[in-house]
Amino acid sequence: MTSPSRLEIDYRSAHWVHRLLAEINRKPSLAAAHAQWASPQPGLADLAFSIDTRIGNLREIVRLTDENLHAIGKELEETTNLDEHIAGGYAYRVRDDAALRRALIGFNAFIAEARSLYENLARFYRVFLNHYFGVQVSEKAAYEAIAALRSSPQWATELQLLRHDILHYRSPWLRFDVGASSPRFDAVLMLDWRPGATGPDAEVPMSTLRDFRTHIVWAATALVDALIARVVVWP
Numbered sequence: 001m002t003s004p005s006r007l008e009i010d011y012r013s014a015h016w017v018h019r020l021l022a023e024i025n026r027k028p029s030l031a032a033a034h035a036q037w038a039s040p041q042p043g044l045a046d047l048a049f050s051i052d053t054r055i056g057n058l059r060e061i062v063r064l065t066d067e068n069l070h071a072i073g074k075e076l077e078e079t080t081n082l083d084e085h086i087a088g089g090y091a092y093r094v095r096d097d098a099a100l101r102r103a104l105i106g107f108n109a110f111i112a113e114a115r116s117l118y119e120n121l122a123r124f125y126r127v128f129l130n131h132y133f134g135v136q137v138s139e140k141a142a143y144e145a146i147a148a149l150r151s152s153p154q155w156a157t158e159l160q161l162l163r164h165d166i167l168h169y170r171s172p173w174l175r176f177d178v179g180a181s182s183p184r185f186d187a188v189l190m191l192d193w194r195p196g197a198t199g200p201d202a203e204v205p206m207s208t209l210r211d212f213r214t215h216i217v218w219a220a221t222a223l224v225d226a227l228i229a230r231v232v233v234w235p
Contacts, residue, residue: 065106
């Protein structure tokens with residue numbers, strides 16, 4: 001029985017680690033350690049690949065989620081009796097169920113990938129400092145260091161709790177807050193299906209999800225900058 005042929009797919013890098021690698025290659029004193037970059041141990045190349053892939057994934061998740069939210073928003077704009085639903089407290093049944101489901105899948109995927117990216121960054125930080133500089137950093141300290149790259153480090157804990165909640169306990173649903181300006185319909189991720197449920201344990205506004213995106217993208221870039229600074233001053 002012959003084995004099937006393989007078709008490898010070209011990997012398009014997001015170039016997250018390239019600036020750091022360029023600085024390492026300028027340091028002869030790090031050449032011996034760098035020779036192990038691609039080996040399974042310490043696994044730095046594997047972590048860099050994972051981080052780079054997740055950064056690209058997040059960009060597409062956001063784009064696809066926005067496209068489906070736009071489709072739902074267009075339907076809502078064209079619905080003539082929407083004010084009656086709002087005034088009466090009646091739930092509106094979205095006709096484009098596929099767009100609704102894809103938006104939900106997009107939110108779930110974003111939360112899971114964003115937190116996984118955070119964890120990858122923390123591990124990369126630990127392994128990198130130990131491998132190149134012999135600096136031991138605990139897992140807890142590494143997580144705190146990545147979170148502290150932003151001025152509001154509690155974002156990482158909030159993201160962790162939300163990821164844990166949606167992966168193990170609750171599947172979010174959508175509500176739309178209706179305003180007078182554009183966009184008129186602003187999505188809210190509902191963690192409590194009960195009508196009228198509000199509060200931080202029941203809902204996640206889009207502003208919080210946008211903040212998560214800003215924090216994690218910033219952290220990825222800031223980590224590279226911080227590690228480059230360590231490499232540059234190394235003898």
